[in-house]
Amino acid sequence: FSRQGLSNTETLKRTRDAMILVRLTGLDTVKAVSTLTAAMATFGKTGIDTTQILNKLVAADQNFAVSAGDIAEAFQRVGSVIDDAGASMDQFVGLVTAAKQITSRDGASIGNSLKTIFTRLERSSTIDQLESFGVAVRDAAGNAKSCKQIFDALADSYKNLSKEQRQQVAELAAGVFQINQFKALVNDLGQANGIAAQATKA
Numbered sequence: 001f002s003r004q005g006l007s008n009t010e011t012l013k014r015t016r017d018a019m020i021l022v023r024l025t026g027l028d029t030v031k032a033v034s035t036l037t038a039a040m041a042t043f044g045k046t047g048i049d050t051t052q053i054l055n056k057l058v059a060a061d062q063n064f065a066v067s068a069g070d071i072a073e074a075f076q077r078v079g080s081v082i083d084d085a086g087a088s089m090d091q092f093v094g095l096v097t098a099a100k101q102i103t104s105r106d107g108a109s110i111g112n113s114l115k116t117i118f119t120r121l122e123r124s125s126t127i128d129q130l131e132s133f134g135v136a137v138r139d140a141a142g143n144a145k146s147c148k149q150i151f152d153a154l155a156d157s158y159k160n161l162s163k164e165q166r167q168q169v170a171e172l173a174a175g176v177f178q179i180n181q182f183k184a185l186v187n188d189l190g191q192a193n194g195i196a197a198q199a200t201k202a
Contacts, residue, residue, distance in 0.1 A: 001014045013051070018050075024058065024061070027072055060202065073108045074107040078092075081114075084122075086146025087148040117174050120172070120175065134157055
């Protein structure tokens with residue numbers, strides 16, 4: 001933390017938070033430091049600090065069938081992709097929590113799935129094809145929405161598609177290997193009070 005150019009006060013604060021993360025999750029110190037550093041690099045511009053990040057992980061851990069370690073592992077895999085996708089820290093925690101509770105996959109697998117899904121949703125070819133299925137992928141000015149907004153719009157439209165269309169959309173947005181995670185998330189996001197919505201609020 002010192003080598004990152006932080007003040008002594010901030011270095012001590014982040015070190016304390018990293019040690020708490022180690023104790024809560026069983027992560028080693030290197031991974032705990034890396035997780036907090038990556039989270040700050042991604043979401044720090046919103047004014048969040050490492051203590052708030054830690055509190056968000058603990059809130060999900062205590063209220064849902066997900067561990068703070070799973071969320072930390074997921075974040076290490078997805079990194080700045082989640083910020084580029086237009087998702088907040090709270091929304092990210094909500095997505096990981098929903099995926100974990102529904103599929104029981106580990107945090108690393110969930111992180112890789114989210115990275116794949118959001119990367120594929122950024123492609124112009126994917127956006128065009130989703131639009132042909134009636135998914136609201138553009139704003140009023142005709143510009144493509146953020147990946148998170150497209151994912152939410154897809155969740156709203158998914159239940160109205162035919163079985164064949166749902167399969168096409170799933171392969172388009174997630175590829176063959178992440179299709180189960182995609183279906184779990186899109187079905188949950190399509191519910192007004194799904195796990196992701198509850199965890200995001202928490």
